[in-house]
Amino acid sequence: MTERHRDLDFDLVVRNGKVATASDTYRADIGIIDGRIAAIANGLPTGKRDIDAGGRWVMPGGVDSHCHVEQLSGMGLMCADDFYSATVSAAFGGNTTIMPFAAQHREDRVRDVLEDYHARAVEKSVIDYAFHVIVTNLDEQTLNEDLPQAIRQGITSLKVFMTYERMKLDDYQILDTLALADREGALVMVHAENNDVIRWLGDRLTERGLQAPKYHAIAHCGLAETEATHRVVTLSRILETPILIVHVSEAETLDCIRQAQQKGAALYAETCPQYLFLTAADIDKPGVEGAKFCCSPPPRDERCQGAMWQGLMEGSLSLYSSDHAPYRWDETGKLPKGEKTGFREMANGLPGLEVRMPLLFSEGYRKGRLTINEFVALTSTNHARTYGLYPRKGTIAVGSDADLVIWDEAREVTITNDLLHDNVDYTPYEGMKVTGWADTVINRGRVVVENGELKVDRGTGEFLPCGLPEPV
Template identity: 60%
Template sequence: MTGFDLTIRGGTVASDTEVFRADVGIVGDRIVAVETGLPPGRRDIDAKNHLVLPGGVDTHCHVEQRSGMGRMGADDWYSASVSAAFGGTTTIVPFAAQHRGMSLKQAAADYAALACQKSVIDYSYHLILSETDPQTLQHDLPELIRSGITSFKVYMTYDQLKIDDYQMLDVLAVAARERALVMVHAENNDVIRWVSQRLLERGYTAPKYHGTSHVQLAETEATNRVIQLSRLFDVPVLIVHVSAREALATIQAAQKIGAQVYGETCPHYLLLTEDDMDLPGTEGAKYCCSPPLRDAAAQEALWDALRQGTLQTLSSDHAPYRYDASGKLPEGDKTTFKQIANGLPGLETRLPLLFSEGVGKNRLSIPEFVALSATNHARLYGLFPRKGLLAPGADADVAIWNPTREVTLTAGALHDQVGYTPYEGMTIKGWPETVVSAGRVIVENGRLNAARGSGRFIPRSTPMPCTTERELTPSTRFFRSLTGSKPVSL
């Protein structure tokens, strides 16, 4: 085939199953050929000695979002999308958050308007559901799912956002009927609240006690509880930011008996530990996230879970709170662990960290890296086959990696607006030097070439877990029928 707008030639291409030599031919915003010996296009990129990989997909990041505590993150859609692009990510899926008393439909519309004006890369978004009133569950949520927002998140902790078990069943019933994927922040709120109160009463206020209050059993119990609730309807659930070994074991056990449970983890759980919260003064606040950082044994268990497929995705959970009164330290040096904004920045560093620590240290193969960084995200969230692979017909989203380039991470060299990185001074090997989004070369030679608002909204199809045909038991059919107008008998 001739007449390419862009060719990427001489590189090593990888999918989630294989690594091979090939050229990539692009016309407009789509890939039209992946084969050897392609003729030059109107523009030609020499990828010799480089890896040519699908652009990353990050399906868990917080962008221009107000937290349940009322804190606005440091990154808007522009800075977040630029940061993602420089890190080799070409599609992001953050959250349109419904806070108490807010219309879900209005929250989604407001968020979509912000993205349209600012994002430089393609995007979708999930919903965050905090209300389960009839308008939300019977009208707004089904309408939004049918419009291409086919996943939503619920919280089992945080008083401002959490839903109880009764509400969870209502939500899972809608997901089963509408074939949407439910993402769950699984921690037992009452355990965390009880421990936190006793710690504060006794003067234990330092950042390190954030980890103490979010004890592992709180994550494990909530993980088990939501899995069991989901089994009433045999509906898929995805447990986000898994950190604890016991929670992993719970997920593994449920998968073995056929429960439809999926999971993700994040770079900070693979590379940082609870010791990072135990720093002088309030410095440990930079490392406070929920669930919290665990220990070295948890790190190894998470790496194993990624290799074995217990966990399917590696997301950033980018939560960009500055180390000042606007984010981490609302009360200055008097801030207690309970007042610290939860979350770490990581959009730009997600893929380089996974490549360096995973592929570079023989923990992951290149196809496993592609799966965890792009392909599995696209499949799980209804973006496949447009995203997550290099094949004819797919969107021309490509990251060209120099696998031997060494980069020392510093906050000043990154493109987010947070002002710090938890990986300051860390040297990593492997970096995406050229990034193509929808056929546009948007990052090259350290420079951005993409206009504000040039990214596209991508409506998503039914998530892969919700398309799987399963034989439902009589009891499951009965309980599903209770959510409609014509119950069946047992």
């Protein structure tokens, strides 16, 4: 047997799948050796193990590039998921990679922060992960030593906040961050909401004794998002440096993004399930029930939902992430003061790692808004490219990691929190019916989820150093 023949002794063959990538759809077997895709062909020889996809979709495992895990929030609350529960939940949702944040707080050194997150992730994760770093302190050491070093070590996306007192940078600091990113080869991600607007409106509501969850959506008004987005996009245009706007929710924000893109700006933008499947009406539920739907920015109205879909369809929004920010509906998260919790006291954020892909598959692909290839691009490929993980992640191609999800497109599921594997005690999508669910999830050739069971141990996920971000 020649050298070449030996290459075709597969560890695993996923057979008879309907393969979908960001651009292609075809039927083939996928042969895996040493955790990577070694061959795509019809009629591959039997591997050490064979899985019969039985005509189901075989797609690149999801890459969820925006989630919060074991992180202190902008308000100082620890979120409910650690790297174990988060990666397990992600895996059951069809994902093989997550990209949480390593969050610098004002007093932290970035190198310490990264060391800390690495230590926690490495022992708990069941799928692969990469990090963005949240930057809140731009002193000399951060700018000139720690961030350049972090970038060289594969943390190539820098997240900045324009709101939250504990996190926000001013425009001068954002310009510093953009210039650094340009110099060192990183990408700046932005949470764009105008802090003063939110604070001012919140103060006025508070003065009038208005405390219910729905006032969260009033304080975090759509134009506060549009304003901050326009501002930071303009900063990036001035420096001719790429930028990425996370969690776009407002129709007018999308208009602003399109206008800049059409002027040639290197501008990327993301939206999330909460802006496609929830509205402000959900927040308006009685009592503190609405707290279950509070995130920043908040869900808007149907017009905005329609705009978000249009953005995904036309490509002005190229990323669809969960922004999983898990807080329990109890005193540790949403309700620090129980029934008396005011809208400024609740944790902001919604869980979503596990339902992100099923929701988009069901409402996007099955309802004809998106092709299957667009579904793959939005849930996996574009994330990998945007954050420098491509071609290792995000596709089904020879040489790429064998990260696959076998998807049952006919499975009907009513979402309930019982089904889900995160540590949150509710889901904002409770009761929604979807069609299509992840069957088998494979990460680097390892079967992670199969027959509804987790098949791997904690700590078997790997850290992924990111390379240079590239345009989608």
